[in-house]
Amino acid sequence: MGEPMIDLQHLAKDFGKQTVLKDINLTVNPGEIVGLIGPSGAGKSTVIKVTLGMEVTSGGSAKVFGTTMPNRELLGRIGYMAQTDALYDALSGQENLKFYGLMKGINRKEIDEQVAYVANVVDLTKDLNKRVSGYSGGMMRRLSLAIALLGKPDLLILDEPTVGIDPALRRQIWAELGRIRDEGRSILITTHVMDEAELCGRVALLLDGKVMAFDAPAILEQQYQVKTIEEVFLKAEGVE
Numbered sequence: 621m622g623e624p625m626i627d628l629q630h631l632a633k634d635f636g637k638q639t640v641l642k643d644i645n646l647t648v649n650p651g652e653i654v655g656l657i658g659p660s661g662a663g664k665s666t667v668i669k670v671t672l673g674m675e676v677t678s679g680g681s682a683k684v685f686g687t688t689m690p691n692r693e694l695l696g697r698i699g700y701m702a703q704t705d706a707l708y709d710a711l712s713g714q715e716n717l718k719f720y721g722l723m724k725g726i727n728r729k730e731i732d733e734q735v736a737y738v739a740n741v742v743d744l745t746k747d748l749n750k751r752v753s754g755y756s757g758g759m760m761r762r763l764s765l766a767i768a769l770l771g772k773p774d775l776l777i778l779d780e781p782t783v784g785i786d787p788a789l790r791r792q793i794w795a796e797l798g799r800i801r802d803e804g805r806s807i808l809i810t811t812h813v814m815d816e817a818e819l820c821g822r823v824a825l826l827l828d829g830k831v832m833a834f835d836a837p838a839i840l841e842q843q844y845q846v847k848t849i850e851e852v853f854l855k856a857e858g859v860e
């Protein structure tokens with residue numbers, strides 16, 4: 621199977637007096653999609669930020685590609701989509717994609733082809749020449765996702781990528797995530813959509829600062845004696 625792309629061991633994180641993460645153990649293997657689910661405020665984005673080295677750990681270790689984070693050089697191999705969009709409003713979608721693509725080191729020969737490919741995945745082809753200031757919230761999310769996909773990174777870290785995206789396009793995006801996995805690349809994804817959690821190879825349930833359960837959806841459903849990940853989630857939270 622090879623070394624994990626992400627390896628979090630006993631990760632802890634405090635913000636002042638608030639302990640958000642107590643003991644997070646989680647791995648993402650090559651060719652695997654791992655879903656991170658949990659109630660709002662459970663610390664999903666914090667897990668991601670500590671993994672990327674954007675927040676300093678209060679304990680434990682975060683390794684990506686076998687190297688302890690933070691490590692600037694590794695960031696070029698990671699496609700990160702944050703929960704808030706970091707886009708240039710005054711530029712068009714196309715200009716944003718080209719700018720980020722060149723920053724990621726894609727060469728000028730390849731850039732147009734890659735921009736066209738990722739724009740198609742998120743169904744933005746016909747809106748590429750519009751300024752981002754005229755985009756809807758969902759269009760901005762889609763553009764952010766397209767930017768994360770640029771450069772064919774070995775690892776994608778996606779924080780709620782499908783918020784505001786309609787079901788047909790969501791399906792198309794998941795088909796692309798499946799192709800990425802099949803190429804041996806890896807994805808860590810947070811979601812509130814339980815149908816999406818079902819599509820992950822393994823799901824980590826974050827509760828009270830810990831990974832309460834971490835396994836394939838079918839195994840979790842068996843363990844909790846329920847039929848869906850949504851019911852696993854509710855049962856783990858103590859909601860009857």
Ligand SMILES: Nc1ncnc2c1ncn2[C@@H]1O[C@H](COP(=O)(O)OP(=O)(O)OP(=O)(O)O)[C@@H](O)[C@H]1O
Pocket residue numbers: 635640658659660661662663664665666667703
């Ligand atoms: N920079 C920060 N400073 C102080 N507190 C923070 C900071 N970042 C996050 N927190 C706190 O940590 C907790 C977890 O936040 P986080 O954004 O990781 O949750 P989440 O599970 O991603 O939530 P959601 O599903 O709503 O996006 C929250 O109580 C939040 O207020």
